[in-house]
Amino acid sequence: MISIARVALIQVLRRKTYWVLLGMGLAQFIMFWSVIYAVTQLQLPEPMKQNILREFGFSAQMDEQRDNGYMVFMERQSVVVMILLAFSGSLLVGSDFRQRTLPFYLSRRIGKRHYVAGKLLAVSSLILFLTVLPALALFVEYGAFTSGWSYWKENWRIPVAVLAYGGVLCLVNSVWLVSLSAYLQRAAPIAITWSSLLIMPGRLGEYLWKASDNEYWRLLDPWRDMRLIGQLFFGKFRKDFDRGLAWWALALIATITIVAFVALVRRVRAVDVVE
Amino acid sequence: MLLDLQKLSRNFGSVQALRDVTLRLETGTIGLVGNNGAGKSTLLKILLGLLPPSSGTGTILGCDIRQTGLQLRGRIGYMPEAAATVPLLKGGEYVALSGDLYGMPFRDARRRAHEVLNYCGLGELRYRRLDEYSAGNLQRLKLAAALVHDPELLLLDEPTNGLDPAGRMSMLHLLEDLIAETGKSLILCTHLLKDVERLCKQVVVLHQGTIAKSGPIEEMTRAAENRYEVHWRDVSSDFLPRFRGSGGQVLHQEEPSEALVALPENWQPKQLFELAAQCGTVITRLREDDEDLERLFMRLTAKETKGTQELTA
Structure with missing residues (x-):
């Protein structure tokens, strides 16, 4: 399983175009890093600090008024992740079906569960490197630049929530992408379908919400659903109504993920090994 | 005993891919031949422990084919017919990955990958990406990937398929050397009966899901x-x-x-x-x-097919 994931990551890192996307993710991380550095280390007037924080939607603490800064960072990184995954699905999974590499894997001393787990781990690793690890690094940076232990004591829940939210992003996105790639196989159909699935329902949900004033339509937006689930871990919601909506979002995302997983397992059939 | 199958059958819905196959083969080099749809693929899947038989029992390398899929695959080196390449990977990494997937420790897999690549004549190409390999070298690479864990049995699916005459000869030489030097058992599944005659001592002719004939090639083709x-x-x-x-x-x-x-x-x-x-x-x-394997095969399969056609008519 580990070797399948390792090889998949090597494949991604060998394609130069993916470095552009990884660079975009890194640029965002550096930007947030600089913001934290500016507000903690530079001798700036307090209103200016607040302006900077507001501009970036960043709050290092749990905040009722604003989203938690680490979550905002992860959400913004998710856009990069979404684009990266849209183009890497074909390379990581589609090619195994297209070039009939599945026989190579499944005729070795592994079962299809190892293959599936390896591919999910590979995709999850990409998401982890772009969202969770930098968010934790930012948390550590803020804490390191703050004197005393109070920041760590008061905000111990943040890294736990970052890990939990990251876990949701990894699990959901990896299962969806690997399933989609196993069926569509080629880069263009995967990229188009992946983007459509993640963007179009959200737009539709927003339109229906505005037209009918029914907040439940917004559950059609998978990114927002994942953010709501993340907020369950961070424990803070902008509106009380969102707390109830988060459980619906969890049920919806879990259902789709289970269906996608079952479809994936059915697609990876060991009996196809020898033709 | 290499394999011992007793009344093995496999159905796919109403289609019976294998019918009461009983086969006992000693270790050695065996050719598995048959027309398309004869049941070769199904038999290979069963031998690899990927597909359970619908009925019947059997052992391969002493392992029960119904229960020991992973363990069994660890003792078999399988070379698939398809390209089966991993994009952007280098030759050495591909073979080492195969070793990893066979359960070898990380370092051993890499060391052994270099050994088998040298053995297969790909030492110079080990750092090249797979998309730069010629068809002949790719077949050698797949053979190296099947050999990396030093299996007891090699299962080769069309190893010379798609090769030019020089590439085919080169591959056959390599396999001949391998058999002579290591004494490994080998099951060669191919349509090229000349390859079977050259490499194998025994042959199994599958036809319409049954064993049409099996035994030493020399005896079967002796005038x-x-x-x-x-x-x-x-x-x-x-x-x-x-x-x-x-x-x-x-x-x-x-x-x-x-x-x-x-x-x-x-x-x-x-x-x-x-x-x-x-x-x-x-x-x-x-x-x-002086019937050779090809004529024997044609006679066996033509007779059966003709019989079936007559029955259908």
């Missing part, structure tokens, strides 16, 4: 003393019916004026000429049958 290929003129005569009436056998006949025949016991060709003369037929050609 029978009383078997002849006969050509004659005047097809309207009752030469063949009278030949049959005398206890002779017509083994194979495609044209009305030629046949592969087995003479009755104690007959010499002289008696055949005498019979032809009595029937007013002139034998224009008579030669001892």
Whole structure:
């Protein structure tokens, strides 16, 4: 399983175009890093600090008024992740079906569960490197630049929530992408379908919400659903109504993920090994 | 004992891919041949422990084929027919990955990958990406990936398929050396019967889900003393019916004026000429049958197919 994931990551890192996307993710991380550095280390007037924080939607603490800064960072990184995954699905999974590499894997001393787990781990690793690890690094940076232990004591829940939210992003996105790639196989159909699935329902949900004033339509937006689930871990919601909506979002995302997983397992059939 | 299958059957819905296959093979080099749809793929899947049989039992390398899929695959080196490459990977990494997937420790897999790549003549190419490999080198690479964990049995699916004559010869040389040096058992699944004749000591001919014939190739293709290929003129005569009436056998006949025949016991060709003369037929050609594997295969499968066609009609 580990070797399948390792090889998949090597494949991604060998394609130069993916470095552009990884660079975009890194640029965002550096930007947030600089913001934290500016507000903690530079001798700036307090209103200016607040302006900077507001501009970036960043709050290092749990905040009722604003989203938690680490979550905002992860959400913004998710856009990069979404684009990266849209183009890497074909390379990581589609090619195994297209070039009939599945026989190579499944005729070795592994079962299809190892293959599936390896591919999910590979995709999850990409998401982890772009969202969770930098968010934790930012948390550590803020804490390191703050004197005393109070920041760590008061905000111990943040890294736990970052890990939990990251876990949701990894699990959901990896299962969806690997399933989609196993069926569509080629880069263009995967990229188009992946983007459509993640963007179009959200737009539709927003339109229906505005037209009918029914907040439940917004559950059609998978990114927002994942953010709501993340907020369950961070424990803070902008509106009380969102707390109830988060459980619906969890049920919806879990259902789709289970269906996608079952479809994936059915697609990876060991009996196809020898033709 | 390499494998021992007892009344093995496999159904896919109403289609019976294998029917009561009973087969016992000792270790050695075995060719598995058959037409498309003969059941070769199904048998391979079962031998690899990927597909359970619908009925019947069997062991391969002493492992029960119903229960020991992963363990079994760890002892078999499988070379797939398809390209089966991992994009952007280098040759050495591909073989090492194969070692990892066979459960070898990380370092051992890498060390062994370099060894087998050198053995297969790819030492210089190990740092090249797979998309830069020629068809011949890719086949060698897949062989290296199958050899990396030093398996007891090699299962090669069309190893010379798609190669030019030089590439094919080179691959056959490599396999011959491998068999001679390591003494590994090998099951070669191919349509190229010349390859089977060259590499294998035994052959299994599958036809319509059953074993049409199996055994040592030498015995099966040895020219029978009383078997002849006969050509004659005047097809309207009752030469063949009278030949049959005398206890002779017509083994194979495609044209009305030629046949592969087995003479009755104690007959010499002289008696055949005498019979032809009595029937007013002139034998224009008579030669001892030196049936090779290809002709044997054609005879076995054509006879069965013809029988089936007649039944269908």
